[in-house]
Amino acid sequence: MNDEHPTRQAIALIVDDDPTMRMLARQVLEQIGLEVEEAGDGQEAVRLFKQVRPAIVLLDVLMPVMDGFEACHAIRHLPGGSHTPILIMTGLDDIESIEKAYEVGATDFIAKPWQILILSHRVRYMLRTGRVLEALRESQAGLARAQQLAHLGSWTWTLRTNQFTVSDEVVRILGLSSDQFDRTPEAYLRNVHPDDQELVRQSLEEALALRRDYEVDYRVIRPDGEERIVTERGAPACDEQGRVVTVTGTIQDITVRRNAEAQMFLSTFYDRLTNLPNRVLFEERLRQALESAQQTGETGAVLMLNLDHFRRINETMGLMAGDEVLHAVADRLQDCVRKDDVRTGPTHHPSPYTLARLVADTFSILMPHLRTTRDAAKMARRLLAAIQQPFSIAQKDITLSASIGITLFPSNAADVPTLLQQADAALQSAKAKGGTRFVYFAQALSANQTERLALEADLRRAIQQNEFVLHYQPQVDVRRWAIRGVEAFLRWRHPTRGLLGPGQFLSCAEEAGLTVAIGEWVIGAACRQQKAWHEAGLPPVRVAVNLSPAHFRHQGLVETISLAVQDMGRSSEHLELEVTESMIMRDLDHSLKVLKHLKALGVRIALDDFGTGFTSLRELRLLPMDAVKIDASFIQEAGAMEGSPGFTAALITLAHSLKCRAIAEGVETQAQLEALQRAGCEEVQGFLYSPPRTAEETTQLLTKKPDPQARNRPAA
Known part of the structure; x- marks a missing residue:
């Protein structure tokens, strides 16, 4: 409804025992676009108000059955009636009647006989004011809800009167009710932990003396003895003479965040x-x-x-x-x-x-x-x-x-x-x-x-003579128990020492500067295996390859990946590169550039060993990740998550908030699987389904149809 022409949905209720006055008022209200309902006494007015919920009420005072004062008082106590504009129309011009009208909740009054033009302007003004006040109430209610969700309260201290005005959320943070809180700075300080009171006092005194904003963290103690941690921010405001007259600020309950940070630490x-x-x-x-x-x-x-x-x-x-x-x-x-x-x-x-x-x-x-x-x-x-x-x-x-x-x-x-x-x-x-x-x-x-x-020397020969081989461990959809991807694991077929795991030679490869060459071989071999599976008509799955820190920093990485995926036979999204938090955070700006180039090739990126680093949430949001892999060390606790979200469940929730799949590594027991399912984890990897297997054995696994019942049977 605009200011000049209210929409037809707006209803005005005219209450007067004089039919002529009702008719005249109807004409005025209909001319400005209002629908009109009429009542001949206060009792009927209350009944009609419940039915039609009018936008404005024009109410006579002297009426039979129930007069205007009683009707106004009754309407104010009805649902939706506390803020509806009520215009008292009265022939009584004594001060006592006017004061009584305001006491029972009238918005304004107009004396009878009224002029048509004055009534029209008065109604328009009251409707416009009512809309503004309603918008303000909605804004304040929205702000209060937002403050409650954020555990953020606001306050103002007026130095001249020593009045300390606080929002409802400040009172809630302190664990008090409104009538328990004495609105002075001294009263608020009594809720602060004794060991922190001097810190709070000094912060405020320095802000007043230096006329600058301040921020301080401290503990408050609730009446039940519970301690909460809050962040207080304040800003002094000065008059024209430069004297501080008010300090306004916020108080936010950061207990949950601090506990999470401590747990993360x-x-x-x-x-x-x-x-x-x-x-x-x-x-x-x-x-x-x-x-x-x-x-x-x-x-x-x-x-x-x-x-x-x-x-x-x-x-x-x-x-x-x-x-x-x-x-x-x-x-x-x-x-x-x-x-x-x-x-x-x-x-x-x-x-x-x-x-x-x-x-x-x-x-x-x-x-x-x-x-x-x-x-x-x-x-x-x-x-x-x-x-x-x-x-x-x-x-x-x-x-x-x-x-x-x-x-x-x-x-x-x-x-x-x-x-x-x-x-x-x-x-x-x-x-x-x-x-x-x-x-x-x-x-x-x-x-x-x-x-x-x-x-x-043996490693250099192994690269030249192709002595390396890849084994693959499935990554399984927890709902359908179907293979969605495989992770490639490097093995070395040593001529005299047999099959060696990476722990037996990678540290030597790092010292000798061979990790980039080995990494390039792994990427090429993984893509060639993808092509073989594609030519065999097997359903597409992701192949995940770990990048070493040296390879991730190598300037030829993007070109290596580009050439490998061109010959893969499947779209580049079926290659997933795993990087760790520590690799990325060593040089975040450079890492973001590399990841951006890799994403441009269409490959997927997974964050490995998720939860073992100390990357901030802000930094994590910058990373163009498709999946996060929850480290096996956390999965050991997964079976004990019943009744408590646990740190593993928190990592899964964080992964989802980053729009990433969650892949749990090292899943070995049915209890761990069930706990991860409850926490919303999409994929698992571990001995519960299969250990790392040769390419031939993995091919056999890929030919099998998904069997959800197999989740209840140990891996062969």
Whole structure:
């Protein structure tokens, strides 16, 4: 309805016991485009209001049965009646009657006898004002809903009156009701955690003194004792003399976000089984220690410890018992590290050493400040002795032993990867000598270096003589139990050592600069296999290939992919390239350019090891991903997700919010599969369906029809 000509849907209700007055009013209202309903008394007016919900009511005062004051009061208490414009038409011109009209809820009044032109303008004005107020109410309601959804409240502090006005959401964040909140800054501060009150007070005082905006995070305590974390932002406003007169701001409840960040931090930097620092955190602390040692001239050490014959524990007692052993070993190693406190004068300081679980049954200890190089040997002896003490696991006493490799820095190496390789080389030398001992890197160097040189020569020959082969592990639709894709895994058919997995030669390939050449072979072989399946008439599936960090950074990558997909026989979308968060975040700008070029070729991109990095949601949204692969370390918990979303379920939800498929790796049990199905995961990959198989075996799998019932049977 426009201002001059209301639409026919707008209804006016005229209430007057005088038919002549109703007729005259009808003529005026119909001329401005209103439909008209009439009532002869207040009681009939209330009944009609319920039926027609008019846009405006013209109400006489002196009427039989129910007068205008009573009718106005009744209408205001009807659904939809609280904001409807009501114009009182009265011949009473005394002040008392006018005041009573406003008391019962009248919007305005007009004296009888009224002039046609004045009534017409008065009605137009009231309708226009009513629409503006309705729009304002809807806007305020929408803002309140938005604030509630965002847990964001607003406030204003007027310094002259010390009045502290807050939105309803601020009161909700504090866990209070409106009548419980005393609207002064002092009252609000009483809800702040005692340890944070001074921080809040100082932030506000500095903002007032410097006349600048501020932001501060702190805790509030609700009446039931629950703590919430909030972010407060404020902005002072000054008068013409430059004096602060008001401060306006917002308060947002960020408790859920902070908890998620803390959980993400723990999952990124700490081992989930032992709660020790993981490899990521260990490498960062080692990098810092190495920089410090290079500046100060101090000597540090890295000790790498691996349990001897730990596989037997898993094979004879089961994986759960194996995890229990690792947890007990971690506790015992931690006790050894903590005993080595540092004495400075008469006081003790906590041990500066870092104990981490790198992978499986391999642990590492960082000793950044050695008083003498013999300190590393003393620590190694202490660790070996502690491991040899019996463990009580599953009501059985078991005895373990360990081997340790030691390297010193900065004398042996000036970078983290080399130091870890040296410690690992020394560890392997200790194991080769029978275990239950420690070996310094210098002692292990000659034999290990000779072996590495021989392996490097074999790798160069393998590339030339095509000794590599690909095995494929299916990626299965959880609903139809049908193969949607396969991941290619590299194997080496060594002439004398047999079939080797990548863990046995890739580190050597990286050191020798051969990963790009090997990666190009893998991409070509995967595309050739796709062509063979296409020519055999098999249904199309994706083939996923892992890109190494060196290959991803290589300037010829896009050209390699382009040439490979041209000869594939199927559209390029059937090739999926897997990249990790760490590879991308090493140089985000460059990575985005590379990914953009790859997407232009039509290939799919999958983010591998999803959840193990520390990429922000903002950065993830920039990545042109088609799928995310949830790391197998999280799937181990998937069977326990019943009744709780869990971190794995949160990763799946995050993947969907990024418009990506979720592929779970390492699915081995029916319980894990069912939990992943409940969480909305589209595809799974793991031994529950099939281990990695040869191309011939995979071809046989692709010829089989999907069998959803097979989900309940173990893989052959």
